[in-house]
Amino acid sequence: MSIPEVKAFLGHLMTNNATTALAAAVAWLDPLNIHGALVDMHMNPMLYALSICHDCFEDTYPKAVKAFVTGRPESEIEALIMAAIEKHLVYFDDGMTIEDLHIGIPTRPIGVDWYGESGETFEDEHEALVPVFTLLGGKFDEHGNPVNDDHVCKVALILSNHLLANYSDETPHHDVATLLRWMFNDTGNGLADCSYVYIYENGVAYFPWTPDQIEYVNEMQREAFDIHNAALRALWLLEESSAWYAAMHYNAEMIGECLTHHTFEDLLKLTKGTKPNAKKKANGIRLSIYWPGRSDGGNPGTTQVAA
């Protein structure tokens, strides 16, 4: 009996027994059912990629397995798997290969780097934020790094608190509040608050490949992009609208002055109950925060800011 004949004979025997028939079907159609949990992601990236498909992308898994067991080129299987990953993620790194999958679900941190972790100065790294930082009373040293960011952060948080307490979503005020929060890593979204260098050098964001984690990361990444888009709209607003620029300048100066006499915590509490464009006096503190009206988004010249 030749080897092919032996194989055919064994194959026939296997299908005659329920247990071996099932084992043969699994080995043929779902080999990662057995190997999935045992795959060493560093030793065999292809099997690891297939195990991710098995657990997370059931629409691609059959095609990838068929290509794998029928000996298709690895490049073809890799293209299939990476296309599936791209299709299911809010953020996908085009340069990613199956060799990189062990780092977990890819994310795009977009937080502001205040600590110069990238090696660049703040002025170089975040050029667009420099005018806002200066507007809020910020100063830079001779190397282009902020010197009083702690003070400016307090001013920004007090102002954003006031905006969030008084204006709803979908207003330019909300965008400006988001910009102020995002600038100072205080949005509450990990990807919007941490810089790329911080996350990857400190290894603080490893998201394993599971359907739940994919959903979680997608939601967080989507929100981070929304935050970033709102911040960009606010940057544009501050640049284009003299009303907004003047309001921010006035409010930042006034809060900066208040911070020399009162604590940050007291001012923060007070902003929550202060209506916009109205004066409020409590605990010996006099606050008058002014913002342009809702229709002033990007329309210079309709300022309500007090002199």
Add this chain to the structure above:
Amino acid sequence: MATVKLALNDLIANLQQVPPADLLGVTLLEQYEAAPGEWVPRSVPRDQVVKATLQLVEYGSKCRQLANNIAKLQATPIEKSVAEYGL
């Protein structure tokens, strides 16, 4: 009242009585023979392979879930004479 005992061996014997699941993957293996020198049949239509794989993945997931549930099964002393009650 009669005492009914269900030992581990009885449980295994009962589970072995469960008829094999009707799986498309097994049916395809019976229907399509592998070509000489091959372990798996290559002539199965793609849509059938996809359908069989998805079914097998779901079946495997259910089996793992069942195995986990059985592993966590607590012994429950019963005094009823109906053996099925314990199951």
